[in-house]
Amino acid sequence: MKIIDGGVCAAKGFKAGSVRCGIKASRTNDDTAIIFSECECNAAATYTMNRVKAAPVYVTMEHLENGVARAIVANSGNANACAPDGMENARRMAKAAADFLGVDEEDVAVASTGVIGQRINIECIEKHLSEIVLSDDASEQANRAIMTTDTRTKTAAVEFTVGGKTCRIGGICKGSGMIHPNMGTMLSFITTDCAISHEMLTDALQENVKKTYNRVTVDGDTSTNDMCVVLANGLAGNELIDWQNEDYQAFCKALNEINTRLARQIAADGEGATKLVTCTVKNSRSEETAERLAKAVVGSNLVKAAMFGADANWGRVLCAMGYSKAPFRPEYVDVAFESENGSVAVCEKGAALNFDEELAKKVLTANEVTIQIDVHEGEHAATAWGCDLTYDYVKINGDYRT
């Protein structure tokens, strides 16, 4: 597997583009993006588990039900959630993209992110969407158009081999942010030229999302608009993957690489974050247990605030594990902090180690910190990603909308 550039335009036959329709307050930034395949794709998607779902989530569910798609249209600036005329406007957005691209509107996935409770200015989108110039070099541009308070674009692409054929897969995403302070949304769009059936693509995505995006926590708040869509157009020419063979494994490995890279970028760019915090739990009795423990640790406000302060406060790590409801024996637990600046063991068998506070502070001031936990109970492991809790998180989210 080889890391390459190109994001959603890395795979053969995919183009992207963006335009400023005027949804966002900003007068300069694009706010609407399209990702387009020159031929039909098998498609799979996962959606927010929030009971309150935005209109574009429902429309995309409808449109992808038959397992095929050609394009994705997405806007920032308005989430079209709990908004007047939401369903109608999400459908109009798909239709505008379909008309522009010359495809069926049922082959278009729709996604939105931004303020909720306000009517989306669909007339603006209908008016300006056709100004988009599609290109096979516009992944970054499309990525920027869907950013809200994200401070950087988030992209990944790899080249891999299936049955002797070179395939590519790449993606872009946006993480937690807000436009007119309101709500963070995870949107992730993946494209591949690998030939894979709708069923296999769905299996691969659903399995992998659990281990990547669903292991990211920025603030514990699950958005109404989260969505991950994968389009596979088959232009790589490999034999169609339609069962769980070796080719399927190769595809899953590539998909996992993309989603893991994007998930880490989302965590690292969490609102107000100054660092990526990774927690790995190993030697657990099950992967589910390890996952629960790791997510509780990166999700704890007290752990997150300690990471911001570069405070080797391992007691909070144990405390978070303790209330995770996952089974483990506190008296078996070892905890260490690691980063590019070194490693420091702080807790052994559930009890304090006499560690070097200077070293610990140095380890924890890095931009990426890993909390290594060994529960000494079995053979399973899991990793979760989060970020620190900072003054800026409070600032970004405490500001008046008005």
Place this chain on the structure above:
Amino acid sequence: MKIIDGGVCAAKGFKAGSVRCGIKASRTNDDTAIIFSECECNAAATYTMNRVKAAPVYVTMEHLENGVARAIVANSGNANACAPDGMENARRMAKAAADFLGVDEEDVAVASTGVIGQRINIECIEKHLSEIVLSDDASEQANRAIMTTDTRTKTAAVEFTVGGKTCRIGGICKGSGMIHPNMGTMLSFITTDCAISHEMLTDALQENVKKTYNRVTVDGDTSTNDMCVVLANGLAGNELIDWQNEDYQAFCKALNEINTRLARQIAADGEGATKLVTCTVKNSRSEETAERLAKAVVGSNLVKAAMFGADANWGRVLCAMGYSKAPFRPEYVDVAFESENGSVAVCEKGAALNFDEELAKKVLTANEVTIQIDVHEGEHAATAWGCDLTYDYVKINGDYRT
């Protein structure tokens, strides 16, 4: 029922006192308190659900297993959790109190709050505990001795009637705070002169804790040391309550009054908090559903940050309800914000209302704000309490321990 003063010393036959043993860094504040009954009490307690439990939690469980007790000894400055010699030292603490008071050590409940992972300086406690001067006017003093980053004492007491006899019940507690930044702990100690059996006291407490303390969220982190202990010495002379009769209901009502008042004080004094945030969900299909929804709302970092910024960001309220996993129909939901400054309806049937932003800001700048939610589905209701998320929360918890 009549509100009175006196906290844990309000009921007949209870005394309290405190002393500085030297556990805390502060050279002036007391750090160890005793609450004592002049005769044997029926006792009940609830403990942290955290899998990692501090040593004093286990020792108190042992000592209260027979349902009787005479005293509570509690210290701040060291949580005696994940600490060397924890069990032995918690037992020595109970013994030191028992020797001083001339009671059996199994009749003493032990509680600690403060830094975790460090050996408690038990020798200091053993040396200084006997310097305590017990008095029936020292509830506030005992309360101050168990404070960590609490900014004020938390107390409540009421007088009520059982079978023609005047009874009293009162309590003190500490909330989320830290001493040498580490961990918040909820400790609550209640005393009453009402005659009530161990079994009835246990029923009453367990039932009521679910609706009071367990509906408080400061930061979602459940401590290793949480404990609520009730001592009932029977000196009011009422007929012993030993079944669920009218007298039991009168007792439960008084207990609920105390615990609700203490719970609200804990929420209002959450770390860094500038305001108490109450969420009431009504017309829900069950009380459990209403509780889940209310707790999700007051527990959401995004809602908490919006409350800090006095931002009427009702979309975050709906979003939090949506990920609570409790059943409700978004399209039925009404949301309003209320405070002493007025009331403003912001969402009706799941959609935005065109509300007065000026009025909303005024409502939300009060010290106590209520989020009123009507889900229009049934007849049940629940209330949960929390606080806002502020720069100071991050500051308190991000500071170096060293």
